[in-house]
Amino acid sequence: MELPKQGIAKDELFKQMRERKEKDADWRGARTFSLVYPSHEDVERVVEEANLLYLHENALNPFRFPSLREMEVDVVSMTAGLLHAPEGAGGCMTSGGTESILMAVKTARERAREERGVTQPRLVAPVSAHPAFAKAAQVLGLELVQVPLDADLRADVAAAERLIDDRTALVVGSAPNYPFGTIDPIPELAALAAERGIAFHTDACVGGFLLPFLERLGEPVPPFDFRVPGVSTMSADVHKYGFCTKGASVVLHRDETHLKRHQLFFYDRWPGGIYASFAMAGARPAAPIAAAWAVMRYLGEEGYVRLAGETRDATRRLREGIEAIPELHVIGEPAASLMAFGSDRIDVGAVGDVMDDRGWCLDRQKDPDALHVMVSPRHLQVADRFLADLREAVAHHGESRGVEARYS
Ligand SMILES: Cc1ncc(COP(=O)(O)O)c(C=O)c1O
Missing domain, CATH: 3.40.640.10 (Type I PLP-dependent aspartate aminotransferase-like (Major domain))
Structure with a gap:
């Protein structure tokens, strides 16, 4: 891109930016598991x-x-x-x-x-x-x-x-x-x-x-x-x-x-x-x-305790749900809100690809191969949906549309 000869009107600029942004991960919908830490709208406004x-x-x-x-x-x-x-x-x-x-x-x-x-x-x-x-x-x-x-x-x-x-x-x-x-x-x-x-x-x-x-x-x-x-x-x-x-x-x-x-x-x-x-x-x-x-100052101790409780509850829900899927296991004993999960039976990378198709952004790890989640309070609202998709992704791993299809 070259610097435009004349400036572009503000409305047009923001239209272009919003269009570009459509490709980005949906963190507000708690589809990401790191990078952003969604909690509640009032906190975001402050x-x-x-x-x-x-x-x-x-x-x-x-x-x-x-x-x-x-x-x-x-x-x-x-x-x-x-x-x-x-x-x-x-x-x-x-x-x-x-x-x-x-x-x-x-x-x-x-x-x-x-x-x-x-x-x-x-x-x-x-x-x-x-x-x-x-x-x-x-x-x-x-x-x-x-x-x-x-x-x-x-x-x-x-x-x-x-x-x-x-x-x-x-x-x-x-x-x-x-x-x-x-x-x-x-x-x-x-x-x-x-x-x-x-x-x-x-x-x-x-x-x-x-x-x-x-x-x-x-x-x-x-x-x-x-x-x-x-x-x-x-x-x-x-x-x-x-x-x-x-x-x-x-x-x-x-x-x-x-x-x-x-x-x-x-x-x-x-x-x-x-x-x-x-x-x-x-x-x-x-x-x-x-x-x-x-x-x-807005959250204070009471607000942080409440959000930590929601993060803990979401982590527990996700952990229990992951461990209930026979092909998967959580790696080690995570102490807080981060965990990696892998498999002795299937390719978890392929599971991650199917999850990507469904809009979930999971990080990949190695030694051992694993998928990674960093849990935020808002994940409490999407935990059941995530687990349902994860069960299906495990059942249909290897059927991803692939990166090109996802980003085209
Ligand atoms: C344990 C730990 N330390 C340090 C960092 C680096 O933080 P930043 O990305 O803000 O530079 C991270 C980032 O995720 C982390 O997880």
Whole structure:
């Protein structure tokens, strides 16, 4: 496409965009199982209006937009409270889980260099850890060391102990991980790190806004947050189970001095004056900060507990329904709202293709081959329909119309 010689009228533009959008996944109808976290329309309206109110501002300079700085401080402080960060903790908002993880890895790398003289740092993470850690290792020059999983699909602590060495700058555990929804043995892993003066990061990008509320509902939630000694940093995404639109995550440090000393980028060797930034991004959108603040204040603890209950109930319904299909089994013991299911008898990829034909967007996994769901409150409304389609897809797997037919 070339830039049009003359501008196009607004009505025509939006018509074209709406036409293009028709091809996109129907997340409002809860047809997707990750990417978007549909809850209820009133929550969506609050987030939309907050976005609109701050669409044009820039969060790079807190002195020009003090209201943004205040809201960011509030979001960080509310999140720190949820995750039991102690007195003296600190943090900031980033654009998402990946950026929060990048900043935690940067902090650990700088700490290891300063405190232990580590010049060729390693990052020790379970094989189930999100690719954001591999990306961070690549970008920040660390060697990624992968810890295998135990029979329960959680990081193998004995293997982790063998893999941690003098060069290790950071040890990681997920609460929960994306592929299987299991929660790594955080206390054991964090202890291994702490005994050696190494930083430990709990990736609660998924669990940060879900596990605290499942705990309040009386569900068994293993220790994962700052109550575990040795957890140095955590990531928690407001744009996942915090029900904010994209672009909102929180990275927390047990010790705020690490945030200021190692995460902060400070520069003044250019004519443009002092430049300081806590994130990878320079100019930062203001809307996600405002939307995160608004949705957290709108829902409050009571609202989040209610939505966590709906997510739990939808997950249970789906799990029971999947396990009732003789050809399928859920893999491992998912702890929260994510699960993978596979088959010893049929090709689950072919089942996924038939589900695609019916408008359901399921992610594919390997080792073992599986389909993956990340459950949101709105899935409660479509669980029966999904399971009916899944039963038929299993019965008729191999009969997919194929990708070309689907997108033509
Ligand atoms: C466990 C976990 N960590 C980190 C991330 C990365 O988050 P983002 O996609 O917001 O960068 C994800 C994304 O799904 C995740 O599931």
